[in-house]
Amino acid sequence: MSEQGHKQGAVRFGMVIDLDKCTGCMACSVACQAENNISFREDESNKLRSISWMEVFYLDNDQDYANYQYTYLPRPCMHCDAPHHAPCTFVCPVNATTRDEENGIVGHIYPRCIGCRYCIVACPYHARDFNWWDPAWPEPMEAMLNPEVSPRMRGVVEKCTFCHHRLLKARAKAFLEEQDLYEVTYMPACGEACPTKAISFGNLNDAESQVAKLAKDPRAFRLLSKLNTEPKVYYLSKHEWVRKQGDKHFQNSNGNKRG
Amino acid sequence: MMDKALIPEGVKRCPLPVFGIWLLVLLAFIGWGVYAGVAVLIQALHLTGLNDYFGFGLYITADLAIIALGAGAFFSGFLYYGLSRLFPALKELHKIINLAVIVGFVCYTGALAVLLLEVGQPLRAWFGYWHANVHSMLTEVIFCITCYAIVLVIEYVPIILSNRKLEAIRSARVFGHTLHDLMAIFALTGTFLSFFHQGSLGGVAGVLFARPFAYRTGFFIWPWTFFLFILSAIASGPAFTALVCRSMEAVTRKKLVDRSVYELIAKIVGTLLSIYIVLKIVDTVYWALFQSPQFGFNLGDYYRAPYGMWLLFVEIIVCGVLPTAALLYPRTRQSNIVMFLSFLLACVGVTINRFVMTIQAIAAPVMPFDKWEVYVPTVYEWAPIIAMIAYCALILSLSYRYLPLFPREKELNPTS
Numbered sequence: 001m002s003e004q005g006h007k008q009g010a011v012r013f014g015m016v017i018d019l020d021k022c023t024g025c026m027a028c029s030v031a032c033q034a035e036n037n038i039s040f041r042e043d044e045s046n047k048l049r050s051i052s053w054m055e056v057f058y059l060d061n062d063q064d065y066a067n068y069q070y071t072y073l074p075r076p077c078m079h080c081d082a083p084h085h086a087p088c089t090f091v092c093p094v095n096a097t098t099r100d101e102e103n104g105i106v107g108h109i110y111p112r113c114i115g116c117r118y119c120i121v122a123c124p125y126h127a128r129d130f131n132w133w134d135p136a137w138p139e140p141m142e143a144m145l146n147p148e149v150s151p152r153m154r155g156v157v158e159k160c161t162f163c164h165h166r167l168l169k170a171r172a173k174a175f176l177e178e179q180d181l182y183e184v185t186y187m188p189a190c191g192e193a194c195p196t197k198a199i200s201f202g203n204l205n206d207a208e209s210q211v212a213k214l215a216k217d218p219r220a221f222r223l224l225s226k227l228n229t230e231p232k233v234y235y236l237s238k239h240e241w242v243r244k245q246g247d248k249h250f251q252n253s254n255g256n257k258r259g
Numbered sequence: 260m261m262d263k264a265l266i267p268e269g270v271k272r273c274p275l276p277v278f279g280i281w282l283l284v285l286l287a288f289i290g291w292g293v294y295a296g297v298a299v300l301i302q303a304l305h306l307t308g309l310n311d312y313f314g315f316g317l318y319i320t321a322d323l324a325i326i327a328l329g330a331g332a333f334f335s336g337f338l339y340y341g342l343s344r345l346f347p348a349l350k351e352l353h354k355i356i357n358l359a360v361i362v363g364f365v366c367y368t369g370a371l372a373v374l375l376l377e378v379g380q381p382l383r384a385w386f387g388y389w390h391a392n393v394h395s396m397l398t399e400v401i402f403c404i405t406c407y408a409i410v411l412v413i414e415y416v417p418i419i420l421s422n423r424k425l426e427a428i429r430s431a432r433v434f435g436h437t438l439h440d441l442m443a444i445f446a447l448t449g450t451f452l453s454f455f456h457q458g459s460l461g462g463v464a465g466v467l468f469a470r471p472f473a474y475r476t477g478f479f480i481w482p483w484t485f486f487l488f489i490l491s492a493i494a495s496g497p498a499f500t501a502l503v504c505r506s507m508e509a510v511t512r513k514k515l516v517d518r519s520v521y522e523l524i525a526k527i528v529g530t531l532l533s534i535y536i537v538l539k540i541v542d543t544v545y546w547a548l549f550q551s552p553q554f555g556f557n558l559g560d561y562y563r564a565p566y567g568m569w570l571l572f573v574e575i576i577v578c579g580v581l582p583t584a585a586l587l588y589p590r591t592r593q594s595n596i597v598m599f600l601s602f603l604l605a606c607v608g609v610t611i612n613r614f615v616m617t618i619q620a621i622a623a624p625v626m627p628f629d630k631w632e633v634y635v636p637t638v639y640e641w642a643p644i645i646a647m648i649a650y651c652a653l654i655l656s657l658s659y660r661y662l663p664l665f666p667r668e669k670e671l672n673p674t675s
């Protein structure tokens with residue numbers, strides 16, 4: 001049993017996103033889209049129905065010119081480490097979404113999902129998307145899909161998997177090379193694509209790993225940590241207003257009134 | 260009348276052509292809803308107003324509301340079959356128990372049909388039994404709604420078999436009477452199941468620990484919403500049954516039950532509503548002043564037009580405190596207008612509560628840089644809901660015409 005109150009393996013994958021380095025170029029989002037065969041439609045203007053595993057939010061400090069500051073905040077799934085269950089895994093009636101306690105990744109079994117969307121409702125980060133239409137790609141994109149990731153059918157929920165297939169691939173390679181499977185690390189597509197190296201990824205349980213060190217940085221914060229969801233995605237920012245906004249310290253003067 | 264042989268003895272019913280026209284109107288609405296439902300099944304849920312922000316919408320709200328209003332079935336059964344031995348005054352419910360069972364039956368089966376539209380993969384609906392997640396409140400809902408719907412069918416069967424023509428068949432009569440003799444067991448089983456079912460519907464919202472609007476602490480594995488949903492359902496369910504009965508009296512221009520039945524239901528509803536509304540106010544105060552600030556929210560963060568603070572006021576004061584007061588005082592209860600208006604307010608209150616706990620709970624943004632969104636259901640959501648109401652009216656109409664629902668109808672309408 002871990003300090004999080006649930007069974008835990010030696011590996012606990014997590015991500016650190018340095019907002020001071022993020023330029024909002026959205027390369028992470030595009031790379032995720034291509035890597036994970038995320039379908040899209042000709043008209044994607046309705047953002048409440050478009051599928052985006054790595055969404056980039058725009059934050060500002062709500063001040064007037066001269067004092068105005070802004071930042072971008074890429075938001076993958078937080079792969080919550082909350083005791084007992086993540087908010088989404090707790091509610092799924094058919095065990096379609098579960099947290100692998102061996103590595104901390106919250107996955108989703110698409111052929112088991114009944115599409116009740118209870119997990120969408122449970123997630124405060126809006127990290128889950130529903131397939132409102134049959135997935136389709138214009139010619140010749142269908143021939144360019146990633147064969148390692150299954151496309152999702154209409155009527156099921158999908159979300160960021162921390163590019164779980166890359167972990168499987170890295171472990172398969174390690175197995176063939178007779179290396180320790182639990183020493184294997186990998187980089188999700190978003191981190192690989194980031195031109196400023198704002199995204200770090202690795203084993204949070206390994207004190208020597210970069211993510212474990214960055215997670216303890218004084219600039220580090222987590223989104224909505226007051227809700228006790230224990231996200232495994234950490235953010236870094238030197239700006240106090242960003243850190244406070246991330247945990248709803250002053251939502252009345254800053255956040256909710258934009259809408 | 261061509262169907263005279265099917266109509267219970269000694270009572271009068273409207274001419275068959277008039278009844279036929281009424282059925283055609285209802286069937287038109289049902290056909291419209293079925294068309295919309297089939298379209299949703301074939302073309303998918305993008306036809307609805309749902310989106311990734313509003314994962315739940317009108318389907319779930321209507322289901323929660325109709326199931327709460329259908330609670331009159333199990334709770335009246337519990338009072339009549341369970342408690343009337345201890346409190347003989349409750350035997351009066353005998354005069355309305357058949358109607359209560361049918362109201363429960365139509366509410367539950369109608370809700371089940373709409374639930375099928377709500378899931379993105381309806382062909383996998385059975386996964387809920389096969390891959391059940393015992394931690395999920397929705398699993399509890401799935402099991403309880405199925406079992407209780409079966410119990411309601413068993414409770415409805417002897418009422419169907421009491422039809423004149425069917426009773427003439429010996430085996431049907433014996434089967435019906437045997438079931439009737441066992442009804443106390445089914446009623447109490449239904450009570451147990453439905454208590455859990457109503458509660459688990461409340462639990463669906465209350466366990467969302469990352470959604471501060473909906474989340475509640477609680478007792479053992481159940482959040483307080485579990486108990487509040489049970490209380491609000493057993494308070495408003497009998498009120499809804501009484502309203503249905505009054506509506507039938509208005510349409511048929513007959514007296515179907517003694518006023519003493521309404522009087523008894525008014526006392527029951529008033530008492531239960533008073534307990535509910537006190538606990539609801541305590542819950543709201545704790546949620547607003549103590550729990551939410553811990554999560555970085557205050558009450559004002561939860562309410563924004565069109566989901567304004569007026570909803571809270573209407574739910575608790577107008578549809579909670581006012582009907583409670585009116586039903587508890589014998590003098591106000593004497594007035595039919597006040598009594599039935601109070602019943603109506605209680606039903607509206609529980610519907611608003613289910614709306615708030617379903618839609619407003621997810622409308623209020625959690626992330627500070629998130630936006631408020633508004634949910635607008637489409638005709639593909641309204642049509643199946645209206646069809647469900649038409650289905651309820653259809654079954655009630657057929658049952659009233661051909662089954663002896665009201666044991667006192669003959670005496671109360673001597674000229675008929």
